[in-house]
Amino acid sequence: MATDISMSSNALLLIGHGTIASFTEGGAGAEVASNLYTTTYENLLTLHRWRFASAKRDLNRLTSTPLNEWNYAFTLPSDYLTAIKVYPDVDYEIYENKLYANVTSVALDYIFKPDESRLPPYFVKLMELHLAAQFAIPVTDNSTKAEEYRKMYEDQLRRAKFIDSQARPNDQIVDSPFVEVRD
Numbered sequence: 200m201a202t203d204i205s206m207s208s209n210a211l212l213l214i215g216h217g218t219i220a221s222f223t224e225g226g227a228g229a230e231v232a233s234n235l236y237t238t239t240y241e242n243l244l245t246l247h248r249w250r251f252a253s254a255k256r257d258l259n260r261l262t263s264t265p266l267n268e269w270n271y272a273f274t275l276p277s278d279y280l281t282a283i284k285v286y287p288d289v290d291y292e293i294y295e296n297k298l299y300a301n302v303t304s305v306a307l308d309y310i311f312k313p314d315e316s317r318l319p320p321y322f323v324k325l326m327e328l329h330l331a332a333q334f335a336i337p338v339t340d341n342s343t344k345a346e347e348y349r350k351m352y353e354d355q356l357r358r359a360k361f362i363d364s365q366a367r368p369n370d371q372i373v374d375s376p377f378v379e380v381r382d
Contacts, residue, residue, distance in 0.1 A: 201315045201323045203240070207232035210330030213348065216338050231337045232330070239333055243326060244310055245281045250366035251322065252313050253283065258298060258305045269299035278311040321359040328352040 208218040211228040219226070222233035244252050258273035265272045275296045282298075285291050285307055291300040298305060318326070329352045335345035 201318050201326075203236055203315055206315065206323060206326050207236050207330060207334075209327045210334055211338065213327065213331040214335045214339055214341075214344055216334075227338050228334070231334050235333050235337075236330070239330060240315075240326065241280060241312060243329055244312060247360055247363070248283055249310065249322070250363050251317070251319055252280075252310050253308065254278075254311050255306060255308050258307055260304065261297070265299055267299065270301045271299070271303060271305075273298045273300070273305050276307075276309065276311065279307075280310045280312055283308040283310065319363075321355075321362045325352065325355045325359045328355050 212218055216228045219229045256276050261272040285305050289302050332345055332348035332352050
């Protein structure tokens with residue numbers, strides 16, 4: 200089962216540093232991991248529409264009227280990282296922790312931050328390689344090692360996106376003027 204500590208510890212091990220048992224134990228590895236882990240994890244989640252980190256939710260409408268051109272404001276989920284799509288398909292804007300729209304109800308597809316224990320193996324490996332690339336220079340002062348792990352991360356990113364995409368079948372083309380021209 201993956202944790203923030205286990206992924207950081209494995210990344211440190213990959214770059215030739217010893218493992219860590221906590222972010223507060225002291226030493227260069229723990230200090231770098233504690234400062235870079237959360238932003239690295241959240242950033243990686245927002246780079247792709249990961250199926251394991253996608254959610255759907257009806258948003259709660261606020262009772263107060265917005266102070267701008269929008270008629271309604273809705274509270275974003277507490278685990279929200281980035282929007283994918285709103286239903287119905289209408290114009291909207293996000294400010295702070297609110298979504299503004301001119302409809303009375305909104306459902307949101309979005310990316311959230313899952314607990315690390317629920318991450319699939321392909322993403323755990325991706326995270327470890329990405330952390331190794333991030334940790335290499337501040338921990339080892341070795342830019343060659345950082346570049347090697349960046350390349351491994353990019354290869355794993357392609358694999359992970361492919362594996363993750365299998366959780367959603369491709370949409371069929373139902374009606375296309377390009378196909379009809381051939382008849």
